[in-house]
Every structure is written in C-alpha cells, then in structure tokens.
Amino acid sequence: MVLDLMVIGTAITLGPLHNSAFILLLSSRGGVRQGLAFLLSWLANLVAVIALVVLLTGGQPPARHSAPSTAAIAVKLAIGLALVVFGAYRHRRPPRPHGPPRWAARIDNASPVAAAGLAWLLQPWGLVGAGAATAIDADLSTLTDWLVLTGYCLLATLSLIVMEMYTVWVPAAAHARLNALRSWLERHQEQLVVTLSLLVGLWLTARSIYELVA
Structure with a gap:
C-alpha cells in the first residue's frame, strides 16, 4: 500500500494541467488568496475521498482475496489499463496546438469560491x-497507516504547497520563475x-495482476 500511494501521489x-492553472491563479489579482482557496479545496477533495473509504471499511482492511479486496484490486486494474490506453492514444494522436483554456481569460476576476x-x-x-x-487496505488501528494516508494527501498536494509558500515568501521572484515554469509546462x-x-x-x-494471482 505504501509504495502504491507514493507512486499515485507523485x-x-x-500533473501539468492543474499546476499551470494554479500558477495562473497566483499571478492574478489577489493571487495568494485565490491560490489558497484552490489548494485547500484540492486537499479537502483528497481527504474526503479517503474519509469515505475509511467509513466504508470501518478502518479495517478487508480479508485477502475476499470480495471487497478483489473488487478494489479490479478497480485499480481497470484504472491502470485505462491510463495505458489513454497514454498510448495521446502518444499516437497527431500533435495539436494547445491554446489557453476558456477559463484562463476569466481567471483574473475569479472569486475564491470559483478557484x-x-x-x-x-x-x-x-x-x-x-x-x-489502494487506501482500502489501511488499518487505522495502527499509527503507521494514519501517517501513510496523511503523507499521501500531502504528497498529492505538494507542488501546490511549494508554489503557494514560494509566492508568499518572495513574490517578485516567484512571479517570474513560476510563469517561466508555466510556459515550460504548456510546451511539454x-x-x-x-x-x-x-x-x-x-x-x-x-x-493489480500480481495481487490477483499471488
């Protein structure tokens, strides 16, 4: 579970899309406030999903090869296969120019709720x-698994936390460097x-295949 959550969180x-959007928010009027609203919402979404899993499992992992355990592995397998197919499709698709998304033009006037x-x-x-x-295997009777789930949520939010803190501490330098980063992300x-x-x-x-056959 730990290694899987590290890979997924990383x-x-x-992800380039949300990082580009976050940099645009930080560059807008009231950027630090807008960025904080985005960051907290992002983190809250992750925490809410994990909390829902914990409520469903009662904080106890299902027995190995039980129906709930097998179903969770099947979900991971389906997502993994979908990602492979999607990545292969995007790789084979002819290059297309990437213009700014429609919401980018309105981001200067976005409210914290919109962010x-x-x-x-x-x-x-x-x-x-x-x-x-993956989190369905967490055993919340142990401190270790609490820390693993907390670390996963923070890791999945890490890029936003770093950029928000950078903008708060050194706004002038952050503005120039983060916009250069956004340009690089858009090109790549x-x-x-x-x-x-x-x-x-x-x-x-x-x-997932290993877990199903092991």
Missing part, C-alpha cells in the same frame, strides 16, 4: 480513485500527460 502532484471549484474540476479523478482503491504538456499516464498505468496494471 503522479497527482506532477475552489476549479480545483475540484481539475482533480485527476482517475488517479484519486486509484488512491482510494502532451509529453508529460503521456509519460505520467503510461508509467502510472503500467505500474497499477502490473501491481
């Missing part, structure tokens, strides 16, 4: 679902999406 935090809603929309729900299917968005999809998809697929 893939979530490195929080944007975080919900941009959450990579496939990966979040894989994290939830397709490669990043393909790479993350294939790597995480293959990982989830291989791990």
